[in-house]
Amino acid sequence: MASMLWGAAALVIAFAVAAVLPLHSVETDLLVPVALVTVMIGLIVLITRSKAITQVVGYLMMENGIYLFGLTQSQRVPFLVEIGVLLDVFVGVFIMGIVVFQINREFDSLSASRLTELHD
Amino acid sequence: MLLIALILLPALAAALAYAAPDAARAAILVGTAAVHLVLVLMTWAAPGQQALGGWLADDDLGRMILTLVSVIFLAVAHYAVCYRREENPRGGRAFASCMLGFLAAATVVTTSHHFALLWIGLETTTLAVAPLIYHRHDRRSLEAVWKYLVVSSVGIAFALLGVFLLATAQPSGATGGRPLVLDDLLAHAGALDAVWLRAAFVFMLIGFGTKMGLAPLHLWKPDTYGEAPSLVGALMAGALTSCAFLGLSRVVSICYMAQQGAFVRPPLIGFGILSIAIAAAFILGQGDIKRLLAYSSVEHMGLLVLGLGLGGVGAYGAVLHAVNNGLAKAMIFLVVGNVVLATGTSAADEIRGVFRRLPGSGALLVVGLFAVTGSPPFGMFISEFAIINGAVGEHHPWVAAIVVALLAIIFVGIGAMILEMVYGERAPADTNAGGSDERTRLVVAPALLAVLVLGLGVYLPTRLIGALAGAAATLGGRAP
Numbered sequence: 001m002a003s004m005l006w007g008a009a010a011l012v013i014a015f016a017v018a019a020v021l022p023l024h025s026v027e028t029d030l031l032v033p034v035a036l037v038t039v040m041i042g043l044i045v046l047i048t049r050s051k052a053i054t055q056v057v058g059y060l061m062m063e064n065g066i067y068l069f070g071l072t073q074s075q076r077v078p079f080l081v082e083i084g085v086l087l088d089v090f091v092g093v094f095i096m097g098i099v100v101f102q103i104n105r106e107f108d109s110l111s112a113s114r115l116t117e118l119h120d
Numbered sequence: 121m122l123l124i125a126l127i128l129l130p131a132l133a134a135a136l137a138y139a140a141p142d143a144a145r146a147a148i149l150v151g152t153a154a155v156h157l158v159l160v161l162m163t164w165a166a167p168g169q170q171a172l173g174g175w176l177a178d179d180d181l182g183r184m185i186l187t188l189v190s191v192i193f194l195a196v197a198h199y200a201v202c203y204r205r206e207e208n209p210r211g212g213r214a215f216a217s218c219m220l221g222f223l224a225a226a227t228v229v230t231t232s233h234h235f236a237l238l239w240i241g242l243e244t245t246t247l248a249v250a251p252l253i254y255h256r257h258d259r260r261s262l263e264a265v266w267k268y269l270v271v272s273s274v275g276i277a278f279a280l281l282g283v284f285l286l287a288t289a290q291p292s293g294a295t296g297g298r299p300l301v302l303d304d305l306l307a308h309a310g311a312l313d314a315v316w317l318r319a320a321f322v323f324m325l326i327g328f329g330t331k332m333g334l335a336p337l338h339l340w341k342p343d344t345y346g347e348a349p350s351l352v353g354a355l356m357a358g359a360l361t362s363c364a365f366l367g368l369s370r371v372v373s374i375c376y377m378a379q380q381g382a383f384v385r386p387p388l389i390g391f392g393i394l395s396i397a398i399a400a401a402f403i404l405g406q407g408d409i410k411r412l413l414a415y416s417s418v419e420h421m422g423l424l425v426l427g428l429g430l431g432g433v434g435a436y437g438a439v440l441h442a443v444n445n446g447l448a449k450a451m452i453f454l455v456v457g458n459v460v461l462a463t464g465t466s467a468a469d470e471i472r473g474v475f476r477r478l479p480g481s482g483a484l485l486v487v488g489l490f491a492v493t494g495s496p497p498f499g500m501f502i503s504e505f506a507i508i509n510g511a512v513g514e515h516h517p518w519v520a521a522i523v524v525a526l527l528a529i530i531f532v533g534i535g536a537m538i539l540e541m542v543y544g545e546r547a548p549a550d551t552n553a554g555g556s557d558e559r560t561r562l563v564v565a566p567a568l569l570a571v572l573v574l575g576l577g578v579y580l581p582t583r584l585i586g587a588l589a590g591a592a593a594t595l596g597g598r599a600p
Contacts, residue, residue: 021315023288039281046274052266059273066281073287076299081236085280088243092273095250099266106259115263118343120402120411 003048010040023072031072038065052100052112056093063089123171123178126159126186127227134220138213146201149216153190153197156223160190164583174301175234180590181439185366186230188443191572192358192450193223195565196351199454202561203351206461214251222248222355229363233302235283238367242279242331245360246272252355253348264347271340272331279327279367282320286371289316302370306594309377317375318383324371325387331364332421333414334391335398342402345414346466350457353410357417358450362442365424369439369595372428376596381431388429393522395422400526403533409456410466412537413449416492419530420445426523427507428595434510435597439588441503444576445492448500451569452488455481458566459541462557468537472544480563482542484570489538491573493531499576506600 014037023032042061049055070077100110107114133152137145163169163186169178197219225248228241246269254265283300289312290296296311297304305312326337333341345353375384399419406412420441427438458481459474460466475482494500504527511520580588589599 021319043274046270055270059270059277062274062277066277066284069281070284073284073299076287076290076292077236077284081234081240084240085236085243088240088247091247092243092269095247096269096273099250099254099262099269102254102262103266106262112266115266117260118263118267118346120342120406 003044006044006048007041010044011037014040032069035065035069038062038068040065050113051110052103053110055112056096056100059096060093121171122159122163122166122169123176123231126156126163126231127176127224129156129159129224130220130227131224134217134224137216137220145213145216146204149197149219150194150201152220153194153223156227157190157194160187174298174303175237176231177233177303178231179233179594180587181369181594182230182366184439184443184584184587184591185362186227188362188446189223189226189230189359192355192446192569193219193226195450195454195569196355196358199354199457199562199565200351202559202564203457203461206559206562215255218248218251219355222252222360226359226363230366235286235300235302235370238370239276239280239283242328242363242367243276245363246276246331249352249356249360252352253344255349255352256347261347264343268340268344271337275327275330275337277327278323278330282323282327282371285316285320285323286374289313289320302374305374306377309374310379312374312378314378314380317378317380321371321375321380321384322387325368325391328364328368328371329391329425332361332368332424333418334421334425335395335418338395338398338418338421341418342411342414345417345453346408346411350410350453350460353413354450354453354457357413357453358446361417361421362446365421365442368425369428373594373596376431381596385429385431388425389516389519392422392424392426392429393519395419395425396523396526396530400529400533403530406533406537407468408466409459409468409471409537409541410453412468412534413453413456413492416530416534417445417449419526420449420492423504423507423523426519427510430507430510430514430516430519431596432510432514432598433600434507434514435595436588436592436599437503437506437508437510438597439591439595441500441507444499444503444573447569447573447576448488448491448498451566451573452485452492454562454566454569455484455488458559458562459485461559461562468541471541474542478558480558480560480567484563484566485538485542487570487574488566489535491570493534494527495531497574497577499573502577502580509600510597 014033018033039062042058046055046058104110137148163178222245225241225244232238254261287300291311297308330337396419399415402415424438427434463471491498494504508520
C-alpha cells in the first residue's frame, strides 16, 4: 500500500518536473514524464524491497526509464555507443545475478536484509 | 594511434592473462603495466593527440589523471605479484584479468572526449572491480560487493541519464557541433539550453559523486574498502575515484563555459564541506584502519569538489590534489596490506608494535599518516593549501575557517590511531616472539609511491606546472 502511494507521488512529481523541461524535437508531451516516472518507480522498488532479486528488477526498471528518455536522442547518439551502453548494463546485471546466486547459497535465502554484518 | 594502443594493450593483456599459465601471468601483469606507463610518458612528449574522429583526445587534465592511474597501477601490479607469494587466494586467473580490464577501462575514461564513451569506461571500471572485492568469498565480502554493486550501479545510471540530458541541451545542426563531444560542447557552450544543462549537471553530480564517494552518497565506501583486499583498496581509492573526479570535472568545465557558475558552485561547495565534516565525525572513534582510510578518502573527495566549486586558485589546487591524493592513498593502502598480512586483522586495537615487527612498513605507515593528512613537506600540503587559499581568494573566508578546523580534527583522529598501532605496546593476543616479519619485496611499491608523494611536495616539474595551469584554466581557475 505504501509503495503504491509512493508510486502515485512519483507520478505527480514526474509530470511537475516535465512541465519545466520542454522538449522541442518530439511530437508527444508524454515521453519525458513517462521516462521520469519509470526511473523513480524503479528506484522505489530498489529501495523498498528486501529480496536481492527484486532489487535487481528495480535497477532494470530504472535503466528502462533512462533508455526511454534516450530514445529522444537516438538519432544523435551513435549506434556503437548504444551497443556499448547496453553491453555494460547486461554485464552489470549478469554480475549482480552471480552475486544473488552467492547470497542464496550462503544464506539459503534471497533476502538482502540478511546482509547486516558491516557497520561502524 | 598512441591513444588506441594505450587502450588495446591492457584489454588484450586481460584476455591473454586469462588464458596464460600461472607462471606467465605475473609477467604479463607487470609487463603490461610497465609498457602502459612508457606509452603514457610518450603522450607527454607529443601532447594533443587525437583518435577516432576526436572521440579520443589528449588534454592536460586527462593526461594527468591517466599518468596517475598508470603509475598507481604499476605499483599495485608489482605489489600484487609479490603478495601472491605470501597468500595464495582463490581465482588468481580472473584476478589479473580483472585488474588489467580495469586499467583498460580507466584509460578509456581518461582519454575519451565523448561523454557516452566516458560513461561506458566508468561503468566498466565499476564492473571490473566487483570480482576483486568479492575475493575472500565469505559473508562479509559478499555483503560488501552487493552494497557496492547496487549503490554504484544506481549512481552510474543517474550519470547516464545526465549524459542523455546533456545531449538534449545541445541544439542540433551546426550551431551545436558534434553531439556529446567535449570540444564541441565547449566551443558552442553559449548555444546550450540552460535548463537541460542544469538538469544534466545535477544528475551527473549525483552519479559521479556516488562513484567518488561524496557524502551522503558514500555509504558503500567504508564497507567496500574495509572488506576488499588492501591492494584493491589502493586501486579504488587511488585510481577509480580519480577517474570519477575527471568525469565530474568535464561537465563542470562545460557549465563554467556556459556561464552557469552561479548555479554550479553552491552544490559543489556544499557537497565538499559536508563530505569533510562527515569524514571528520566518523574518523573520530573509528576502530578499523581500512574503514578509517575509507573515510579519509571521503574527506579528500570533499576537498576535490570544494576546489572545483571555488574556482580560482582552488581549481588549480583541486587538480594537484587529485594527483597527490591518488598517490598517497595507494601508498598507505599497500602499507596497510602488509600490516594486515602480518597480523591477520585490520581492527586497530588488535594491532600493536608494528614498528617492531615490520620496521619498513611501520616507518612507511608513519610517512603515510603525514602524507594523507596533508602535513608539510608532502605534496598534499601544497594542494590543500592552494584549495584553502582559493576559498579566501574567492571571498569565502568562512569556508576556509570551517575546512581548516575539520582538517585539524581529522589529523588528530588518524594520527591517534596510526601512532598507537605503530609504537603502542604489544597487544595481549600477540603471540609473536619478537623479530621481524617484514617481506622486503612488499615494501618496494609503497616506498616508491612515498618517494613520489614527497617529491611532489618538494619540487613540481615545469611540465607538470604547465599542465596543471592548463587543466585549471578549463575549470574556471588559474595558477597561483
